[in-house]
Amino acid sequence: MRGDTSSCAIRRFLVAVLLCFGVVGGATAGAKLDDPTVSLAFVGDIMLDGIPGDTVKGERDPFAHFARILDAADIRIGNLECVIASEGRAERKPFTFRADPRTVNVLKGHFTALSLANNHTGDFGRAAFSEMLNLLEVQKLSYFGGGRNLAEAHAPLLIERNGLKIAILGYNEIFPRSFEANHDTPGLAWSEDEQVITDIQNARKVHHADLVIPFMHWGLEHEPHASARQRRLARTMIDAGANAVIGGHPHVTQDIEQYKGSPIFYSLGNFVFDGFKDEDNITGWLIRLEMDRKGVHRWQLYVAHIDHQGIPHPASPKARSCWQRGQRVGAICG
Numbered sequence: 001m002r003g004d005t006s007s008c009a010i011r012r013f014l015v016a017v018l019l020c021f022g023v024v025g026g027a028t029a030g031a032k033l034d035d036p037t038v039s040l041a042f043v044g045d046i047m048l049d050g051i052p053g054d055t056v057k058g059e060r061d062p063f064a065h066f067a068r069i070l071d072a073a074d075i076r077i078g079n080l081e082c083v084i085a086s087e088g089r090a091e092r093k094p095f096t097f098r099a100d101p102r103t104v105n106v107l108k109g110h111f112t113a114l115s116l117a118n119n120h121t122g123d124f125g126r127a128a129f130s131e132m133l134n135l136l137e138v139q140k141l142s143y144f145g146g147g148r149n150l151a152e153a154h155a156p157l158l159i160e161r162n163g164l165k166i167a168i169l170g171y172n173e174i175f176p177r178s179f180e181a182n183h184d185t186p187g188l189a190w191s192e193d194e195q196v197i198t199d200i201q202n203a204r205k206v207h208h209a210d211l212v213i214p215f216m217h218w219g220l221e222h223e224p225h226a227s228a229r230q231r232r233l234a235r236t237m238i239d240a241g242a243n244a245v246i247g248g249h250p251h252v253t254q255d256i257e258q259y260k261g262s263p264i265f266y267s268l269g270n271f272v273f274d275g276f277k278d279e280d281n282i283t284g285w286l287i288r289l290e291m292d293r294k295g296v297h298r299w300q301l302y303v304a305h306i307d308h309q310g311i312p313h314p315a316s317p318k319a320r321s322c323w324q325r326g327q328r329v330g331a332i333c334g
């Protein structure tokens, strides 16, 4: 029931915006843009095993319906909720996802970088994780939140566009913790508050980033509201210097908050994922941030409906809603 899904998503979004913006408030009214500017698109979980994997094997593109919206952003980022490898053996856990190496080429066609910090990139062991790093590097598709050792996993991905240097960090706090990188073993970046704060501060001090965005894998599955833990850490990250916080993992979208002028999108929900039927699970968000040197000056949201093959379709070619600097309450635009 596509119509029901859409109205449900819009209703939830409006409630989230009214609740959060109404209480916390926005930035300075009438503020001017601080040139230059850069646009970034973020999507949630991309799982390329199962039917979406078969789609790629059939030489069809799971991202085709969102190509125009993705391509319109200077920087395009998603969470890779699987390992990409031909080797490895499934870990003992309820769900394990492994995508065919040919998916890298399809991802490269749409994304600037992928987060590896989640509870599935380690599903087929460290050798498969390393194979994925090699495959991504060969195709020159950037990644963050994971690496060949602990230092690499915690290093920011630095992207320069339009004269701005953007640091992207990725962290996972969903078990198993055994997927974490070690001093000399590959894996992902685990979300430890103290380390996250240090990494954000270093992105500015050591790497001279103008803008810093952490992409989190956190929260309770199928829970539409962020937990106290998520809220506390998100605010701590902004206090440490993050300009926006993006999250995922719950398989549903969660509420949006504004803190000290910076937006927090607690969960973008699924993006490419099969096997879900409930409306909440087959509705995801693409968030488009427009940023200047001071941070986010405007954001827009596109609703994705995920079909029974796990493929996302835009609810509308236009953004459903937006916020811009100076507004206290979110407004519908488009």
Ligand SMILES: [Zn+2]
Pocket (backbone or CB within 6 Å): 081, 118, 119, 120, 174, 217, 248, 249
């Ligand atoms: Zn997850």
